[in-house]
Each structure stands twice: as structure tokens, then as C-alpha cells.
Amino acid sequence: MMVDDLLDFGLPEEGLEIFGDRGIEELYPPQVDGVRSGVLDGRNLVLAVPTASGKTLVSELGILKSVFSGGRTLYIVPLKALAYEKFELFKEYERYGFNVGVATGDYDRSADYLSDMDVVVTTSEKADSMLRLGTDWIGDVDVVVCDEVHLVDSDRRGPTLEVTLAKLMMMNPGAQVIALSATISNAREIANWLDAGLVKSDWRPIELKEGVVFDDFIDFPFDGGKEVCSDEDDVATSLVRDAVLEGGQALVFTSSRRNSRGAAGRIVGSLDDLLSPMEEDRLMELSNDILDVDGVTEEGERLARYVRRGVAFHHAGLRNTHLRRIEKLFSSGDLKAICSTPTLAWGINLPARRVVVRDYKRYDPNYGMKPIPVLDVKQMFGRAGRPGMDPYGEAVLIAKNEVERDQLIDRYVVGDTENITSKLASEPALRSHVLSTIASGFAGSYSELMDFIDRTFFAVQNRPEDIQLLVKRVLGFLESEGFIEVDGFGLGSGSGFDATAIGKRVSELYIDPLSASRILERLSGRGMESDIEFLHMVCETPDMDTLYMRKSDYSRVESFLKENPRLKERGEMDDWFLSEVKTSLLLKDWIDEEDDGDICDWYGVSSGDIRRKASTAEWLLHSAAELSKMSMSLYINRLRNLQRRMQYGVKKELSDLVSISGIGRVRARELYKNGYRTKSDLHELIDNQSLVREVDGVGAKTIEKIKRELGGNE
DNA sequence: AGTGAACGTATGTAGACAGCATGTC
DNA sequence: CTACATACGTTCACT
Numbered sequence: 001m002m003v004d005d006l007l008d009f010g011l012p013e014e015g016l017e018i019f020g021d022r023g024i025e026e027l028y029p030p031q032v033d034g035v036r037s038g039v040l041d042g043r044n045l046v047l048a049v050p051t052a053s054g055k056t057l058v059s060e061l062g063i064l065k066s067v068f069s070g071g072r073t074l075y076i077v078p079l080k081a082l083a084y085e086k087f088e089l090f091k092e093y094e095r096y097g098f099n100v101g102v103a104t105g106d107y108d109r110s111a112d113y114l115s116d117m118d119v120v121v122t123t124s125e126k127a128d129s130m131l132r133l134g135t136d137w138i139g140d141v142d143v144v145v146c147d148e149v150h151l152v153d154s155d156r157r158g159p160t161l162e163v164t165l166a167k168l169m170m171m172n173p174g175a176q177v178i179a180l181s182a183t184i185s186n187a188r189e190i191a192n193w194l195d196a197g198l199v200k201s202d203w204r205p206i207e208l209k210e211g212v213v214f215d216d217f218i219d220f221p222f223d224g225g226k227e228v229c230s231d232e233d234d235v236a237t238s239l240v241r242d243a244v245l246e247g248g249q250a251l252v253f254t255s256s257r258r259n260s261r262g263a264a265g266r267i268v269g270s271l272d273d274l275l276s277p278m279e280e281d282r283l284m285e286l287s288n289d290i291l292d293v294d295g296v297t298e299e300g301e302r303l304a305r306y307v308r309r310g311v312a313f314h315h316a317g318l319r320n321t322h323l324r325r326i327e328k329l330f331s332s333g334d335l336k337a338i339c340s341t342p343t344l345a346w347g348i349n350l351p352a353r354r355v356v357v358r359d360y361k362r363y364d365p366n367y368g369m370k371p372i373p374v375l376d377v378k379q380m381f382g383r384a385g386r387p388g389m390d391p392y393g394e395a396v397l398i399a400k401n402e403v404e405r406d407q408l409i410d411r412y413v414v415g416d417t418e419n420i421t422s423k424l425a426s427e428p429a430l431r432s433h434v435l436s437t438i439a440s441g442f443a444g445s446y447s448e449l450m451d452f453i454d455r456t457f458f459a460v461q462n463r464p465e466d467i468q469l470l471v472k473r474v475l476g477f478l479e480s481e482g483f484i485e486v487d488g489f490g491l492g493s494g495s496g497f498d499a500t501a502i503g504k505r506v507s508e509l510y511i512d513p514l515s516a517s518r519i520l521e522r523l524s525g526r527g528m529e530s531d532i533e534f535l536h537m538v539c540e541t542p543d544m545d546t547l548y549m550r551k552s553d554y555s556r557v558e559s560f561l562k563e564n565p566r567l568k569e570r571g572e573m574d575d576w577f578l579s580e581v582k583t584s585l586l587l588k589d590w591i592d593e594e595d596d597g598d599i600c601d602w603y604g605v606s607s608g609d610i611r612r613k614a615s616t617a618e619w620l621l622h623s624a625a626e627l628s629k630m631s632m633s634l635y636i637n638r639l640r641n642l643q644r645r646m647q648y649g650v651k652k653e654l655s656d657l658v659s660i661s662g663i664g665r666v667r668a669r670e671l672y673k674n675g676y677r678t679k680s681d682l683h684e685l686i687d688n689q690s691l692v693r694e695v696d697g698v699g700a701k702t703i704e705k706i707k708r709e710l711g712g713n714e
Numbered sequence: 715a716g717t718g719a720a721c722g723t724a725t726g727t728a729g730a731c732a733g734c735a736t737g738t739c
Numbered sequence: 740c741t742a743c744a745t746a747c748g749t750t751c752a753c754t
């Protein structure tokens with residue numbers, strides 16, 4: 001089917017232009033199936049097809065059809081980075097007078113602003129949050145697109161996705177639902193849930209050879225085999241060099257951050273003779289950019305050193321700027337190889353000629369090393385082959401012997417993916433979503449609550465009765481904590497309920513009700529004195545992921561506790577408590593302006609981890625301050641103060657300086673050292689440019705920026 | 715004494731969403 | 740039901 005033919009199916013003519021501009025003439029087979037299943041007639045659709053086989057376009061057919069007749073679309077994705085990526089894509093529509101917006105936790109726009117948008121791209125949590133806040137326009141949506149629906153399978157985030165979809169469908173009964181999924185075996189079940197047609201296909205726009213390597217030979221069960229040119233003693237390195245020799249790039253997936261650095265370290269050097277002088281010059285430049293952002297930590301320095309030679313590692317501990325930069329450098333072809341933890345498999349599309357899954361096992365504290373799900377490996381495999389650039393893609397696992405090779409082929413190449421299952425029956429998920437369902441008025445009684453649960457994916461796979469016991473327990477918890485009020489005596493099927501003011505606020509703040517109850521308990525207690533006690537309050541909350549206790553951490557943490565008996569009283573001396581304390585100490589060092597490199601060394605974390613922990617802490621400190629306000633606690637100012645320091649990682653005395661854009665913890669400290677302690681002190685600096693040189697890290701450009709900001713404000 | 719291969723042992727382990735008010739180095 | 744790769748320390752042969 002050609003794009004032009006879509007007119008017959010009801011696509012507005014302008015839609016043709018959009019696709020035409022992208023150079024699309026003919027539809028892929030799964031896309032044709034989507035059309036035949038009625039995307040353009042507003043029918044619900046589940047599209048279970050491999051990555052990069054044109055899923056987005058099918059959803060766009062529904063979106064364009066709707067939007068051209070005055071409709072509104074909500075497009076839900078699992079990652080912030082994906083939200084921005086889709087946002088950029090849909091911006092093309094603005095040419096036709098449509099408004100496109102993004103809403104994520106850190107790129108937030110007012111509900112008012114978003115209500116003028118025809119297409120809003122958002123994460124599932126942000127969508128959930130907007131529902132909790134009672135955002136008006138969300139009840140006026142005509143198309144709901146859910147990208148990567150198979151993530152309802154995820155323990156932590158799946159429940160949010162299914163609850164949010166269920167609510168959106170209840171609020172917008174007439175809306176078209178388009179769900180995009182990886183090829184999962186029980187896609188039919190998802191389709192049943194969403195009352196949708198199903199298109200399932202393994203078709204790919206570019207040939208993908210999947211296989212297993214052993215003894216310098218890749219066995220592609222469906223595509224013969226291939227000798228690997230192995231002049232390296234490390235298999236992964238040989239595979240990478242081999243791919244680069246053929247003019248391609250390679251992605252190597254590893255099971256841990258350390259392994260990703262290690263694998264990259266072994267590849268570095270094996271590509272030197274394959275880089276042109278021009279490429280070397282460019283890489284040198286890019287490497288220096290990386291040092292500019294983070295030249296302080298050992299890891300940042302190492303990353304820069306590797307990038308100089310065409311290789312990078314990639315994992316969630318790196319700073320966001322580094323991650324985005326590495327991704328960009330790989331798609332531009334400057335980098336030849338990336339060694340990555342599973343982040344890259346689920347993030348933005350970053351195709352490579354060859355994908356090497358070096359580690360197919362991942363550590364699980366309950367079991368030891370455990371083979372990862374087939375879906376995860378398929379997701380990594382799916383990154384092989386750049387459409388239009390590579391003749392084909394190759395994806396391989398590495399085996400250490402023949403037996404393992406055959407096992408790997410059976411399981412990961414020939415085998416089916418696992419079924420996905422609802423994780424809604426997990427207590428942490430349930431207490432949060434039950435509260436929000438009540439607080440936002442979706443359910444005012446037990447029977448309404450169960451009616452709602454009946455609309456979730458959980459109810460498709462289980463009898464709702466199976467969740468009742470758990471729901472009752474959760475309701476009991478919410479009532480006893482004062483987050484909801486229940487009519488009458490006891491919980492019966494006839495009982496009605498409503499959220500209390502504080503329960504409503506907890507739901508809006510988007511924190512786990514258990515976090516809220518812990519915080520409220522601390523705030524009502526007597527005499528919190530030192531910063532560390534507030535920081536620990538935040539770290540003992542289930543919303544904070546605490547740090548792992550290394551052997552070498554015990555002495556440090558235990559001796560701190562010895563000097564702080566008040567803190568020591570708060571818990572048993574078990575690993576759980578100690579890791580809370582360790583995390584609190586990291587946060588304390590952050591707001592005491594300790595050096596990045598030192599913090600990384602002391603706590604065994606990466607530089608991006610510090611910021612991620614700090615930002616979670618800031619959110620929780622903000623929530624604590626809000627709860628404090630409602631419960632008349634004495635600590636509001638204290639919490640606000642800490643929140644502010646947490647945001648920038650500074651001591652109190654810098655808070656004035658740091659509020660100026662362009663000035664962060666480092667520059668603020670430099671300015672302070674040079675006698676500029678407040679905004680008004682800075683006017684002197686601006687008026688007397690010759691003094692600028694005295695302050696490290698503050699150049700003419702920054703001064704210019706400060707000038708503009710201060711001039712505007714005063 | 716210095717170097718370094720070869721072997722033994724201790725160690726640590728993936729990811730990333732949310733509020734709020736505006737902008738890192 | 741199910742533990743790996745790696746960094747670091749020690750030993751010992753050889754210059």
C-alpha cells in the first residue's frame with residue numbers, strides 16, 4: 001500500500017504532506033495491517049511489532065485523523081528522553097496550526113498552557129499525576145496512545161501504567177486507544193483488556209540476523225553462519241573490531257556498570273588503526289567537551305580518555321549531559337562502539353550494525369546470577385541494523401562452550417518471549433493507587449473502587465476477588481493513617497469513603513502514602529536538631545532508593561553513628577538502616593559542598609547518581625515541608641531551607657547567589673570567596689569588568705548573563 | 715633489587731518515574 | 740533450583 005492510498009481510508013491530505021516530507025512513500029506491512037484494522041476509523045488497536053518497524057507512524061494516522069477534526073491526543077511514553085524525542089517529531093504538525101506540548105516531571109507546563117495543545121506527549125507518571133491534580137483537559141481526550149504497553153509487566157512502574165490507562169478510558173469512553181508494544185506472546189490479552197483489534201507481526205524493515213558466537217564462529221540458526229575475524233583475545237572486542245572493519249558500529253550490552261567500563265577499556269586501542277586523522281581530530285574535540293562537564297571524577301576522566309579513541313561506556317550513573325552526548329556521538333557515527341548496561345536497550349533508538357549481548361545473566365540478590373528475560377534480550381537485539389545505512393543487522397550472544405551455545409539459541413534466538421503479567425497486586429503500588437483513586441474522586445465507595453479495579457489489566461488476568469483482601473488491608477492502612485475516612489462501621493461492600501485533606505495532598509505530591517506516614521511521624525516527634533536527622537527522615541522513606549553498603553563503608557557509617565547517638569536510636573544496626581544512614585551522609589556531603597570526585601570515591605557512586613539522589617531528596621523535602629504546613633509542625637522553615645540547599649548542593653550562605661541563573665555551586669563558591677556574597681555585591685562586579693579575572697570559572701559570558709538577569713529584576 | 719607472570723582471594727552487583735519553580739559548569 | 744567478572748594481593752621464577 002502506498003501512502004497516497006491512505007486518502008481512501010480517511011487520512012486528511014495534509015497528512016500525506018507530513019509523511020511525504022519524511023520521504024515515506026510506501027507503508028510497511030504491519031502499517032498496512034494497522035490501516036486495515038481501522039486506525040483511521042477510530043478503532044482501538046494494539047500493535048505488537050518489533051522496534052523500528054514503524055509503530056509510531058500507525059499511531060500518527062489515528063492522531064492526525066483526530067486532530068484535523070478538532071480532536072486532542074495524549075501520547076504516553078515510559079521515559080522522559082522518549083517524551084522529548086516524540087515531542088520533536090510531532091512538532092512538524094505545528095506547520096498546520098496545531099499545538100504540540102510535552103509534560104514531564106522536569107519539564108512542567110501549566111495545565112492552562114497544556115489545555116491549548118492538540119497533542120501532549122507525557123510519561124505515564126506525569127499522566128497519572130495530572131489525573132490526580134484534576135487537570136480538566138485530560139477528560140477531553142479523543143486519542144490515547146500508549147507507547148511500550150508491555151511495560152505493564154514492570155514491578156515498580158507497570159501498575160501506574162495500567163491504572164492510568166484504565167482511568168483515561170473511564171473518563172473518555174469514546175476515545176480511541178492505540179497501544180504500541182514489543183512482540184509479546186500474550187498481546188491478545190492486552191488487546192482484550194483495551195477492547196482493541198490486534199496486529200501482531202515479526203516483520204522488520206531491515207534484516208536481522210540473530211545468533212550465538214562460540215570459538216570465533218557466529219551461528220545464525222536462520223541465516224547460516226559467519227567466521228569472525230578475531231585478532232583480539234577478548235571475544236567482545238573481536239566482534240566489535242570485526243564490525244567496525246566492515247564499516248559498521250557496535251553496541252555491547254553488559255550486566256553491570258563496572259563491566260561496561262571494563263568492556264570499553266578492552267576495546268579501546270583495538271580500533272586505533274581504523275580511525276582516520278579527521279575522525280581523531282573530531283574525537284579529541286568531543287573528548288574535551290566531556291572533560292569540561294566533568295573533569296573532576298575518575299570516571300569522567302576515563303570516559304573522556306575512551307571517547308578520544310572512538311569508544312564510550314554508558315550507564316545510568318553518568319551525568320545526563322554525558323548520556324545525551326554519547327548517544328548523539330554514536331548516531332552521528334563519531335563513536336564506533338558503546339558498552340552499555342541495559343539502559344540503552346530501553347531508551348531512545350540507537351541502532352548499530354552489530355549488537356553484542358556480552359552478559360545474558362544479571363545479578364539478583366535472591367538467586368545469584370539469573371538469565372535475563374527473553375524480551376530484554378530481544379529488545380537489545382532489536383537495536384541491530386540501521387535502516388537505510390546497514391545492509392542488515394547482526395545480533396549475537398556470547399557462549400563459552402557448545403552446550404551453552406545450544407541453550408542460548410534455544411532460549412533467546414528460537415524461543416518465545418515470556419507472557420507479561422499485571423503487577424497491580426503489589427502492596428506498595430496498591431496503597432498509592434487506591435489512595436489516588438479515592439482522592440481524585442474516581443471511587444467514593446468500596447463498590448466503585450472494585451468497579452474501577454475491574455477495568456484494569458489485572459482484572460483481565462485474575463478474578464478481582466483475588467485482590468480484595470489486599471485492597472481491604474490497604475484501605476485499613478490508609479484509614480488508620482488518616483488519609484481517608486470511611487463511613488459507617490468497618491469495611492463492607494457498602495461502605496463509602498473520602499480522602500482527608502492530608503490524604504489528598506499526599507496523593508498530589510505523588511509520594512508513597514507510607515513515605516508520608518513516616519514523615520508525619522518524625523515531624524510530630526520532639527526535637528529534630530541536626531541536618532542529618534532531616535536527611536535521614538527522607539532516606540528512610542520507600543521513595544528513596546538507598547545506597548548499597550560496601551564492606552569498606554561500615555567503619556565510616558558506624559563511627560558516624562557513634563558520634564550521633566540521636567540518629568543511632570532511630571534504627572537497628574542492620575544493613576537496611578546503615579544504608580539509609582550512608583545515603584543521608586552522601587546528601588549531607590552534597591549540601592556541605594564537598595567535591596564531586598571525593599563524594600564519588602567515598603560512597604562508590606557515579607557523578608550522575610549524586611544528582612539523582614539529591615533531586616529525589618529535594619522532592620521529598622518539599623513534600624515534607626508541605627505536610628509540615630498542614631500538620632502545623634515547627635519545621636517548615638528548616639525543611640524549606642534544606643530543600644533549597646539540596647537543589648544546588650550548597651551551604652546556606654550561598655543561597656542568594658545560587659538563585660541567579662548561570663550560577664551553580666562551583667561558581668557561587670568562587671564568587672563568595674572573592675567577597676561577592678549577595679546579589680547586590682554582584683552589581684560591583686558587573687560595573688567593573690576588570691575585576692572579573694579574579695574569579696575562577698566566571699568569565700565574560702557568565703557576567704553578561706548575570707547582568708541581563710539582575711538588570712531585568714531590579 | 716626489580717620485574718612480571720601466575721595464581722588466589724575479596725568484592726560488589728540495572729534502571730529511573732514523581733513536586734515545584736525556573737535555569738548547570 | 741541458580742554466581743559471576745574484576746580488582747587487588749601474594750607468590751615465585753627469572754633477570
